[in-house]
Amino acid sequence: MGNSSVDTSVGYNQRGHTLVASGQAEKLSPLFELSRHLNVPLGVQLQHYGAQGIPRSPEAPLLTPSGHISSSTRRRVPQTQARIMSEGDIWHIIDLFLTSARYAVGAGCRLIQIQASNGYLISSFLSPATNIRDDEWGGTPLRRARFLVELVRKLRRVLPDDVDVTVRIGVDDGLGEDGQLPELLGDVVPAVAEAGASAIACSVGIAETFSKFFSSPDDTIACLRKAVRLLKRNTPIPMGFTGSLTSLLQAEAILESGDADFIGFARAALANPNLVNADLSGFNPQQCKGDAFCFRDKREEQATRVYCCVNPSYRRPEQLQRKYEESRQ
Ligand SMILES: Cc1cc2nc3c(=O)[nH]c(=O)nc-3n(C[C@H](O)[C@H](O)[C@H](O)COP(=O)(O)O)c2cc1C
Structure with missing residues (x-):
């Protein structure tokens, strides 16, 4: 269950899901039971x-490692301010993660994944493009990873043994030499594993570069395969990735090559939730078109959910579909 926010003061849009109260966790219980x-x-x-x-309140600044603001946020809310996080801010946010994890586990959840990719807070600590701190939380790859490593260690300590903690890590933010690259994560991956993570899921891109990765699927797969192949050497825990795969056949070939231990599907599974059976039968009538409009739905204020162009159960309203198509021309 993606993107459960631990902090109510900031959202992706006005509606985003938060997990900060027992009442919210209780509503999830039936899903975990199922x-x-x-x-x-x-x-x-x-x-x-x-x-x-x-920011949910216009006067509240965004918390950031070094004061940057994503261009996508600037475009949406130009007056947004950023604050460089103090040591106290960092520990406070780590505590918020711990609190949300406890609620999730209390509701029956047996796996917590930390989102440390795609330009969000922890990913922005990891990347040299957005973390230029010279204290214990920046300056080298391992110090940039301290937020993540401390968080995983603390989660491991407070959660029951039968609850897995995994990490989604951004291996390439698409900014070239100035940004995050797989070579910078050589020491970070084993540190995350030693802190107690039981698997690492890799992905690529940040708000400024998502469209570049979405529009070149072959390059994206090649980039992820290469990164995971490189980083897997440094840890015994399973490492895999999600990004631009559309069929089981492709995934099997990658697993058999040994480049990854597991593969994720996002858009292909949204287009056809019965993807596995359809592919095994040799006929998938609901192939994802790859336009990533569903990804835009996540932020679009007019969208009340994520839609799909090919899945009849989640058909996008015509007006919104037209808006996206016109903006692409
Ligand atoms: C509609 C939609 C929602 C997504 N939500 C999340 C999310 O909550 N957390 C996350 O880490 N990634 C999320 N992603 C990114 C996907 O996990 C994945 O990295 C990306 O879509 C590329 O993989 P794909 O080609 O299989 O779709 C989302 C993607 C889409 C299309």
Whole structure:
């Protein structure tokens, strides 16, 4: 369950899901019960939007490692201010993650994933493009990873042994030499594993570069394969990735090559939730078109949910579909 925000003061849009109160967690209980009944593991991904978020109160500054603000946020809310996080701010946000994790586990969740990719708060600590601190929280890859490593260690300490903690890590933010690159994460991956993570899921892109990755699927897959192949050497825990795969056949080939231990599907599974059976039967009538309009729905104020162009259960309202198509021309 993606993007459960730990901090109510910042969102991706005005409606985003937060997990900061027992009442919210209780509402999730039936889902965890069902997942146990079906023997399908269901995890909660905990998130802080950082400099890619929008403050819920216009006067409140965004919390950031070094004071940057994402251009996507600037475009939406030009008056947004940023604050360089103090040591106290950092520990406070780590505490918010711990609180949300406890609520999720109390509701029956048995897997917590930390969102440390895609330009959000923890990812912005990891990247040299957005973290130029010279204290214990910046300056080298391992110091930039301190936020993440401390968080994983603390989660491991407070959560029951049968709850897995995994991390989604951004291996390339698409900014070239100035940004995050797989080579910078060589020491970070084993540190995250030693802190107690049981798997690492890799992804690429930040708000400024998502469209570049979405529009070149072959390059994206190649980039992720290469990164995971490189980083897997440094840790015994499973490492995998999500990004631009559309079929089981593609995924099998990657797993068999040994480049990754697991593969994720986002858009292909939204286009056809029965993707596995459809692919096994050799006929998938609901192939994802790859336009990533569903990703735009996440932030679009007119959208009341994420839609799809090919899945009849989630058809996008015509007006919104037209708006997206026209903006692409
Ligand atoms: C509609 C939609 C919602 C997404 N929500 C999340 C999320 O909550 N957390 C996350 O880490 N990634 C999220 N992503 C990113 C996906 O996990 C994935 O990295 C990206 O879509 C590329 O993979 P794909 O080609 O299989 O779609 C989302 C993507 C889409 C399209």
